[in-house]
Amino acid sequence: MLHTLSLLVRNHPGVLSHVAGLFTRRGYNIESISVGVTENPELSRMTIAVGGDERVVQQIIKQCQKLVDVLSIKDLKYDESITRELAVFVVKTPTNQSRAEIIQIAGVFNARVADMSETSIMIEVTGNQRQIDSITRLLAQYGIEEMARTGIVALTFPSKRKPEDSSERE
Amino acid sequence: MLHTLSLLVRNHPGVLSHVAGLFTRRGYNIESISVGVTENPELSRMTIAVGGDERVVQQIIKQCQKLVDVLSIKDLKYDESITRELAVFVVKTPTNQSRAEIIQIAGVFNARVADMSETSIMIEVTGNQRQIDSITRLLAQYGIEEMARTGIVALTFPSKRKPEDSSERE
Numbered sequence: 001m002l003h004t005l006s007l008l009v010r011n012h013p014g015v016l017s018h019v020a021g022l023f024t025r026r027g028y029n030i031e032s033i034s035v036g037v038t039e040n041p042e043l044s045r046m047t048i049a050v051g052g053d054e055r056v057v058q059q060i061i062k063q064c065q066k067l068v069d070v071l072s073i074k075d076l077k078y079d080e081s082i083t084r085e086l087a088v089f090v091v092k093t094p095t096n097q098s099r100a101e102i103i104q105i106a107g108v109f110n111a112r113v114a115d116m117s118e119t120s121i122m123i124e125v126t127g128n129q130r131q132i133d134s135i136t137r138l139l140a141q142y143g144i145e146e147m148a149r150t151g152i153v154a155l156t157f158p159s160k161r162k163p164e165d166s167s168e169r170e
Numbered sequence: 171m172l173h174t175l176s177l178l179v180r181n182h183p184g185v186l187s188h189v190a191g192l193f194t195r196r197g198y199n200i201e202s203i204s205v206g207v208t209e210n211p212e213l214s215r216m217t218i219a220v221g222g223d224e225r226v227v228q229q230i231i232k233q234c235q236k237l238v239d240v241l242s243i244k245d246l247k248y249d250e251s252i253t254r255e256l257a258v259f260v261v262k263t264p265t266n267q268s269r270a271e272i273i274q275i276a277g278v279f280n281a282r283v284a285d286m287s288e289t290s291i292m293i294e295v296t297g298n299q300r301q302i303d304s305i306t307r308l309l310a311q312y313g314i315e316e317m318a319r320t321g322i323v324a325l326t327f328p329s330k331r332k333p334e335d336s337s338e339r340e
Contacts, residue, residue: 006318013199017190029183034204036255036319039310045318082284084294085206086256088325114252117328124254126296140209145331148176148215149206150320155258158287161315 002031003057004076004083004154007046010069011037019046019070022063026056032085032151043071047153049129080160086150087132088114089123092143102142109135120145128152172201173227174246174253174324177216180239181207189216189240192233196226202255202321213241217323219299250330256320257302258284259293262313272312279305290315298322 009015016035023030031049038045050057057075064073076083093099093116102121106113111125125135129152136147179185186205193200201219208215220227227245234243246253263269263286272291276283281295295305299322306317 011199013197014194016200016203017187017194020187020190024184024187027183029181030186030205032206033186034318034320035200036202036257036321038317038319039306039314047318047320082258082292082294084256084258086254086296086320086323087206088252088254088323090325090328090331115327115329117331120328120331122252122325122328124252124296126256126294136209144209145328146325147208148204148217148323148325149208150204150217150256150323151206153256153258153318153320155260155292155316155318157285158260158290158292158315159285161260161287161290 001054002049002051004078004081004152005048005050005061006074006076006154007048007064008038008071009044009046010071011042011044012069015067015069016046018067019064022060023050026060028052028056028060032149034151034153047151049152076154076156081154081156083128083152083154084126085129085132085152086124086126087136087147089136089139089147090120090145091123091139092145093119093121098142102139105135105138111135171224172219172221174248174251174322175218175220175231176244176246176324177218177234178208178241179214179216180241181212181214182239185237185239186216188237189234192230193220196230198222198226198230202319204321204323217321219322246324246326251324251326253298253322253324254296255299255302255322256294256296257306257317259306259309259317260290260315261293261309262315263289263291268312272309275305275308281305
């Protein structure tokens with residue numbers, strides 16, 4: 001089962017390698033990770049997608065909680081949270097027809113064409129993991145020259161938040 | 171000066187903590203990092219934003235190149251690459267007027283309202299770092315309950331790519 005862990009951490013050098021190390025030492029591969037600052041420049045939010053044995057994930061959560069730079073960690077529930085990801089692709093367009101087809105695919109996914117050359121096209125798209133996986137497979141047919149995915153960010157929906165959620169930053 | 175490093179890495183446990191460790195050991199704080207799989211499930215792309223002394227960044231790049239799991243590392247030029255970031259915010263809406271104002275701000279940034287409750291609103295937005303910084307400051311006036319930023323992803327624009335760029339996956 002895929003877990004989405006949301007951590008609020010102090011923006012210190014070393015916190016990322018500490019947290020990543022907890023997973024590595026168990027031979028766990030982090031599927032995706034994103035780290036960005038919050039409105040408080042001293043705090044960052046880290047979102048980690050990780051699959052695997054339930055018990056081991058719970059152990060890792062407990063160990064993360066012991067790290068002094070980890071202020072909170074939540075195991076987000078799938079149906080109570082938004083999970084979004086951003087991806088940018090450069091795809092080959094050997095023919096004008098392939099370019100037209102790719103622009104059409106982009107339209108279906110509400111993706112944006114960010115640049116084009118004679119031989120390739122750059123597409124930017126936002127969605128959940130399933131949507132990004134789908135457009136990746138569709139574009140791969142044409143030949144992906146380069147791609148980058150941010151890794152997911154996830155937050156509990158306001159309509160699903162419990163009163164204690166809002167106290168995490170205090 | 172802010173550097174945007176784009177790494178293509180083998181999707182092995184440990185590669186993230188190795189790379190992060192190179193920065194930590196020099197007391198460098200990674201400003202943002204995003205790691206996501208590519209169309210080849212064995213490879214991930216890592217995008218790291220890091221500021222600081224030019225010489226030290228060049229040293230870190232050299233050391234990254236020596237890691238066996240790092241297949242390529244590029245220091246992307248600002249004017250030749252797209253840099254995009256995704257952010258999700260939960261903002262307080264104590265009054266109907268504040269909700270209306272926030273929806274208006276969201277419109278200016280082409281942001282999407284992803285959910286609402288009686289007391290808060292969830293906003294999802296994509297942009298470059300400056301745009302995300304701007305909307306963060308604007309929303310902070312209302313009180314941000316929670317936020318998550320992916321960290322940037324960056325790729326060279328197709329129209330600025332050099333022939334050798336496309337050979338990096340071979």
